[in-house]
Amino acid sequence: MNQVIGLYSYWVVIVLMMAGLYIMIARYNLVKKIIGLGLFQTSIFYLYITLGKVDGGTAPILIDGENVVYSNPLPHVLILTAIVVGVATTAVALALVVRIHEAFGTIEEDELKAIDALEPDA
Amino acid sequence: MFIAATIAILVTMALTLARALLGPTLFDRLLAVNSFGTKTVLLISVYGFMTDRPDFLDIALVYSLINFLGTIAVLKFFEFDDPGSETYQEDDF
C-alpha cells in the first residue's frame, strides 16, 4: 500500500504519456496529433515537478522562520523553460498544419499519403 | 474547516468533470469547463489558507482571468462560424 501511494504519481504520469503517444500513433488528423503531443509534454512537466516535491515542504520562496523546508527549485526552473519552448513548438506545428491545408486541402494523414503517391513532385 | 471545504470542492470538480466528458453538445462541455475553472480558483484559494501560506492567491487571480478569456475565445470562434450548421450537434459518446 505504501508502495502504491508513493509511486502513484509516476504511474499516472506514465498513463498520460502513453495516452499522448497513442493519439500520436493512431489518429490520422494532424491537429489531433498535436493535441497528443501537448498531452505528452504536460506529462513530462508533471514528472519533473513530482520529483521536486518534498514532504512538508513549501514553495521555494524564502520566508523568515526556523526550520522551514523548501521543495527543490531546480525542476521548476527547467520546466519553466520547457513550457515556453513547448508552446513555441506547438505554434510552429500548427503553422505547418495550416500551410499543409492550404497546399493539399486536407489535414488527414492517409489522404495526404494518397495525394503524395499520385503526384510525387507536388 | 479548510480540509472540509477542499474535499467539497474536489467532489464538485469531479461532478463537473463528468459533465465535461459526457456533455452531449460542445456547449455543455464549455459550460462545464468554465464552471471547472471557477472551482479551480476556489480550490487554490482554500488550499493556500489550508497550508498556512496565503501568499499564492495571485495564481487564483490569474486563473479567474484566464478562464474567462478562454471561454470567450471559444465562444467567439463559434460565433464567427456558420451559425445553425449541424457541426456542433453531434453526440460523441
Place this chain on the structure above:
Amino acid sequence: METLVANVLLTFLVFIAIGIIVLRDLLGAVILLGVYSLIAAGAFVVMDAVDVAFTEAAVGSGISTILFLGCLSFTQHKQKPRGHDSLAALIFVVITGGLLIYGTLDMPHYGRADSAAQTHPELAVRFLEQSASEVGPPNIVTSVLASYRGYDTLGETLVVFAAGIAVLSLLGLKRTRREDEAPEHAPGDTPSADVDERR
C-alpha cells in the same frame, strides 16, 4: 492531505486524457486540452511549484488554446469518423507503458526528502542556502533562472524567436484582412483570405 489532493487532481487528468482519445470532435478535444492544462497548473500549485503554475496557466491554458482555435478556423473542424483505432498501436503503447512502470519501481517515493535529487550538495542544497546572499531575490526560482542558469534562459529566448520567425515564414505577412469579409472569418489573430476562397 496534500498528497491526497495532488493524487485526486492527477486522477482527473487521466479521465481527461481518456476523453481526448475517445472524442472525435477536434474543437471538443481542444477545449478538454485547455481544462487539462488548468488542472495540471492547479496540481503544480499543490506540488509547491507556483512559478510553473503561473506559466502553465497563462501559456498552456491561455495561449495554446487560442493557437489551436486559430489553426482550427483555417482547417476543418472535425476529425473524420473513420476506423483508426489501431490494435498494433495499442499493444505497443501498453508494452512501453508496462516497461516504464517496471522502471518506476526503483524510483524514490513521492515527497521523499533523502532522494538524490534533493541532497546533491552542488545543486538544490546550494541554491537553497546560498542564493539569498549570492543573488538576492527571495524567490529562488528567479535567482536560478536569471543568474545561475542565465545562458539557458538566453537560449530559450532564442528558440522562441526562431519559432516566431518560422511561423512568419510559413504563413507569411501578406494575409491582410479583407474589408467585406472582416467580421465573419477572423477568429484568430492571423486572418487569411486565401483559405476562405479555397473552401
Place this chain on the structure above:
Amino acid sequence: MIDWIVWAISWILMLIGCVFIVSGAVGLIRMPDLYTRLHAASLTDTGGTIIISLALILQSVFVFGSAMAAIKVMLILFFTLFTAPTASHALAKTALLCGQVPVGTDGKPILDSPEEATLLARSRPADYRSGQDAEQAKAEGRARQARRDRKGDGH
C-alpha cells in the same frame, strides 16, 4: 471570545458555500438541457464563490492577520462577479445563435427548428414578435450566401 465568533461565522459561511457549489454541480449533472444546466451552474457558482470568499476574507483578517491576502481575495471576488455572469450570458447567446433549441417543461423543444433559434438570437424581442427583424436577418443571410457562391465560382 472574538476568535470564537470569527471561527463560528467563517465555518457557517464555508459550509453554506460548499452546499451551494455541490448543489450546483449536481444540477449540472441532473438537469435535462443546456439552458437549465447553465442556470444551475452559473447561479450557484457565483453564489458559492461570494460566500466562500467572505469566509476567506474573515479568516485572513482575523486569523492570519494578513491584509494583503484579504485584498487579493477581494480582487478574486470582484473579477468573478464581473466575469462569471458575462461568460454565462455569452454562452447562452452563442448557443442560441448556433441553433440549440431550449426544451420546455414537458420535455419537448419550444421552438420548431434550429434556424428559428438562430433568428431569435439575432433579433431583439420586440422586433421578433412583429417578425420584421427575422425577415431582415433571413434576407441578409441569403445575400451573404449568394456572395460566397459567386466567389466560389470565380476561382
